Amino acid sequence: MPHIAVDAMSGDSGPSTVIPAIKDLLQNYPDVTFHLVGDSHILKSELQRMHLQDSEQVKIHHASQVIGMDEAPSQALRGKRDSSMHIAIALVRDGHADAVVSAGNTGALMAMGKVFLRTIPGIDRPAIAAFLPTTTGRFLALDLGANVDCHPEHLLQFAVMGSILAERVMGVAKPRVGLLNIGSEEIKGNEQVKEASLLLRAARLNFIGNVEGSDIYRGVADVVVCDGFVGNVALKTSEGLASMISHELRASYTQGIYGKLAYLVNRPILQRLRKRLDSRQYNGATLLGLNGIVIKSHGNADRYAFARAVEVGIAEAKHRLTLHIAEVIQENLNPVVRNSA
């Protein structure tokens, strides 16, 4: 019976997006209790609007403050003790919830996660891990921007955690783990990646070696590991190109009558493509390595996307992800690090 804490004031539209998203999940997840955190007046009002005021699956927890999207994490930590984000995380810390989902300020979420939940013993730096589409399905990528200047040991920890997530939560047997690298034979990557490669090879992972950026979308690996700086740049660059392609396509279609006609004919196909690559489908990044399940939704997520993020939290809670990571780290990671130090 998972309990999910939801930062109901988070995201561009707060409760007016969050609560409809929760409503959409009630039927498929009858055993889940959703703890909505935020201004209780506003929440009650929105719940009434959605006819959920009597739902046994929905609880309200009052919080008087909200973290702003542009607020410096350090500020948020010090200044706003009664923020919906803090209270929601505290529910996990105190064992009243198994996971917390927020669409708020990533930096603040991570900072609060580190302070109030701390990391799983043996994990130095939590990573931002998210699913991305491939031609055949999807893969998990981490770190997508939480840490810059990672040491090889951090990449090893990312690999181990990512592998457990893929196996336990995605149901992939022996997930293929790849290290994001450049293809040059003579160079074989920078110092960090070269050393990380040795660590991953020695660990109990299905390590398939280096993967190039051009291969990850073809599904060559189930888990792709990289430094947070590299991961964030790669992700943002891909998004920028997809955006440009989208822009060019739309511009082509609006040119003249022919263009508009072609668009009408083409619309179902474009819609199918958009759905396939839809970032909304994959909304919900995990702050992997915190001692509790913390899911970050995009700030501009709509009802559908936010629900997908909550589902990630539910899945990780049901499969007791944090516990499994802690167990594996205890058994496996320390001996590897000690031996290779």
Place this chain on the structure above:
Amino acid sequence: MPHIAVDAMSGDSGPSTVIPAIKDLLQNYPDVTFHLVGDSHILKSELQRMHLQDSEQVKIHHASQVIGMDEAPSQALRGKRDSSMHIAIALVRDGHADAVVSAGNTGALMAMGKVFLRTIPGIDRPAIAAFLPTTTGRFLALDLGANVDCHPEHLLQFAVMGSILAERVMGVAKPRVGLLNIGSEEIKGNEQVKEASLLLRAARLNFIGNVEGSDIYRGVADVVVCDGFVGNVALKTSEGLASMISHELRASYTQGIYGKLAYLVNRPILQRLRKRLDSRQYNGATLLGLNGIVIKSHGNADRYAFARAVEVGIAEAKHRLTLHIAEVIQENLNPVVRNSA
């Protein structure tokens, strides 16, 4: 009167692609002489096939060996003194040509360039620089994979060289130079980028600060600077995604009669899009920082693409790029590096 040395044995198809490409350029560049390097029998034969045996603009230089695409650069350097790549580079070294163009092994080309041409005084590491499309035109990106673990000073050198190329060869007044970085306010990038940012700000550049991966395709900068590892991963990831989008589109179109009809209607638009984003248009990366103009074409370049790469060489030769970089480095770079050391 530029002289261009062409490694005519390079690329997937060698002379049967190179020579038609040269033929296509003769008319637009009546003052350019093309020095084709390779097996003289094969070259003469191909020239005859293209009716170019009497052209005043085409010369042949014999070379008995060819560098293989998978050959280790160090091997190529030691073992093959009479390769078409080496002889072509030697033409530039000895002042018989102003630029060399090759579709061969990048590592070997860079290694030979460093050994036989050396770097421009003041430049430590030559970078691979290439043009990429934006929604409004194009931008120059470097380093795309020649160097990993760059120091901040190297990024400064890339910025200076890239800016000169954009200004002198692309004709951009005060090229906007951006440093590829992640967007997080609190982190502000890794150590290398933070320090490079200070150096670029102090230099005589139109430095616009950090740019995110999602912005570069929107044309926010004329020159984007990054470490070779990051640049290569970002480029390959973008290519991988574009490839996947292409794949998904084609898959959608072949599904059923509706799909096929839609494809027929849509083909001109897809073709326009393909042309817009066509990597063939942008073929021709510069090994920027060598003491001579060295252009690398993709190995699988066709006639059209290889001609584009040769044009890059011609433009850089006409604008005396190497000379300008040397002058600017002399005047500007050393004081900056000394002051900030």
